[in-house]
Amino acid sequence: MNTNDLNLFEAVAHYGSFTKAAEAMFTVQSNVTARIKNLEEEFGTLLFTRTSRKVALTAAGETLMRYSKQLNHIIDEAKRTIGKNDRVKGQVKIGFLETMMTLEGPKMVNELAVKFPHVDLEFRSAMRPSLLSDVLNYRLDAAFVPSPIDHPELEQIRIKEEEIVVVAPGNCKSLEELLEKKPIRTIVFDQGCVFRARLDSWLVSKGIDQYHKTVMNSIEGVVNFIESGIGFSFLPKEIITTFYSGKKIKTFALPRELGLMTTLFVYRKDVPPSPALQGFISLFDKDKLQP
Structure with missing residues (x-):
């Protein structure tokens, strides 16, 4: 198994089709089919149920999907942050409600540019449910969302009222x-x-x-x-x-x-914050860094 196998696996799950996954990954269907078969043999279980119309993840496939996203996220973080020196660098993808981005976004961009000039910020504005989903599925590194949040996979920091x-x-x-x-x-x-x-x-x-x-x-x-x-x-x-x-x-x-609305900063517990994300978190006042 290698990371390309996992990328093909995620593509099949996303498109629900070996043919469409092959097209999206610029390969042939026979290669996708062979790689998925190898994964199923390696794990000793079916990862997809197959019908004449589409394929869908099995329970084992759902489990592998969670690990696959986590592994790909860690590898992407390593590529962004590892270099020839120990300076903090990389990219941080942060989600906001539009109202908070309007108030806090410019200030955070300016502070980050001064303290961590080699860290790039990508802001994404969305509603609370979408932000939480994107953090849980590794599409965002973290997000500012209104409380309450009660999810076992999320770390949270109280930011402001x-x-x-x-x-x-x-x-x-x-x-x-x-x-x-x-x-x-x-x-x-x-x-x-x-x-x-x-x-x-x-x-x-x-x-x-x-x-x-x-x-x-x-x-x-x-x-x-x-x-x-x-x-x-x-x-x-x-x-x-x-x-x-x-x-x-x-x-x-x-x-x-x-x-009264309390804003929380949330990120996944199962992935240690990258140096770039740690740098972003350090922008918050010390008296705000309260779990």
Whole structure:
């Protein structure tokens, strides 16, 4: 077995087809079939179930997939970090909610460039479920996500608490006024957004389960629509005060259970942090490095 065998194995699992895997890996189907057969003989078990339409991982194949991703991740890290000297170098792939990237991203890029000039950062913005999935499947080295997180495979560091507020058009006088208007109109991000989930919970607590949603994919769009009087939303207070204080919008406080959000930094427990990731973690203030 070698790393190419594992790459072919992952390709077959991804495409559900020996033919498509061969095309993607620039080889012939007979080679893919032979390499998978060798793996199955080496492990003494079937890795795929085969039908006339597709192939799928067996339980043993699922187990090997987890180890394969871990091995490939470690090998990639070694290639990025091993050199002729002991300086910290490599690449770190970090996931963010868009709101946190807006606030913290530029600061982290600048600090990393000063302290670790040979480390490259790749930021990726997504919703919380996607970020967690990408960390667990080795597509991201780590991610900043809202708490709570209860997963045995993830290490977590508590980073910060931030206040979530109701953001409404500037002519709105009270939360009661917002809820009296019919239909109730909200401006939200797509499914999986923590702010949308909290807005849903708040409205349900008020006995409201039917309301109009306008879905946007950017903070700028959400704020502009609110300013235009189309609806209201939930957003971090710091975002509003830092970037949108000149907008004709108004904020209202929420109860503590909905209005406070804790951000965690998560990464896998089964892979020791690379020197580049350790360097990134060291950017956090010492009083924030609390498990």
